[in-house]
Amino acid sequence: MTARTPLIAGNWKMNGSTESSQQLISSLCSGVSNDGDRNMLLCPPYPYLHIAAEALKNKAIMLGAQNIAMEPDSGAFTGEVSGLMLKNCGCQYVIVGHSERRALYGETDEVVSSKFIVAQAQGLQPILCVGETLEEREAGQTQNVVRRQIQKVIDSAGSTAFSSAVVAYEPVWAIGTGLTATPDQAQETHSFIRSLISEQDATIASLMQIIYGGSMKSENAKELLSMEDVDGGLVGGASLNAEEFLAIFQAA
Ligand code: PGA
Helix, strand or coil: CCCCCCEEEEECCCCCCHHHHHHHHHHHHHHCCCCCCCEEEEECCHHHHHHHHHHCCCCCEEEEECCCCCCCCCCCCCCCCCHHHHHHCCCCEEEECCHHHHHHCCCCHHHHHHHHHHHHHCCCEEEEEECCCHHHHHCCCHHHHHHHHHHHHHHHHCHHHHHHCEEEECCHHHCCCCCCCCHHHHHHHHHHHHHHHHCCCHHHHHHCCEEEECCCCHHHHHHHHCCCCCCEEEECHHHHCHHHHHHHHHHC
16 A cells, blocks of 8 residues: 555546536536545646636546646737646646647647746646557657656756655557557556655655546556555546546546
8 A cells, every 4th residue: 555645637628518517517526525545636627727626626536637838928929828827727636748748839848848947937737648659659668758758857856846746647649549558567667666766766756646537437447546656636637527637536
């Protein structure tokens, strides 16, 4: 047994409307009790953060964002949203380095580590996403890719920064594809990630939450979440359905 509390995070991506967001949040609120055994986090699109923050007041569900500007201060950065703004909106977490941002918006390890640092400077917990493509897995490169992605953050932010961060292992080939890593595949990489941090600081490594993402759903959640180093989930598609997401939460 570890002291790590499971975290089930919903990454809504670019989905929903004002109305559907309100409905989803209200269904989730009625299904979640504050027993402290596990935590739920919602990451809606920016325009719904305020609505979500209002609806989650005094509720046992936390709020996070899907992205953050890499610039630390306000200024002429059209279209960007700063860490301070996210904090003002009631966010406690922010996803950085999601594979969609890396692949579609050209975010490099460098950019991702800047975002990680800027998030922490505002008191937001970064959820650092790492993971390999199918090509990389087939070439036996999974550990090298994950090591490179994490090492960049260790080099820039220092390993102690992982005492207030979450790592999400999201094999790119499993995201939105219906393909899920087997519990053993997930465990293997999660334990590798923990060992990378452990080389620097064993205590931080043992307390750090490492969550899994990639087609997690109610039918596979229990098995994945029962693995020793799988401390929760970053759930995309299945987080848009209250019943499904609550079932994953219950499985944790
Ligand atoms: P998915 O997405 O659950 O739809 O595969 C997970 C993610 O991208 O965070």
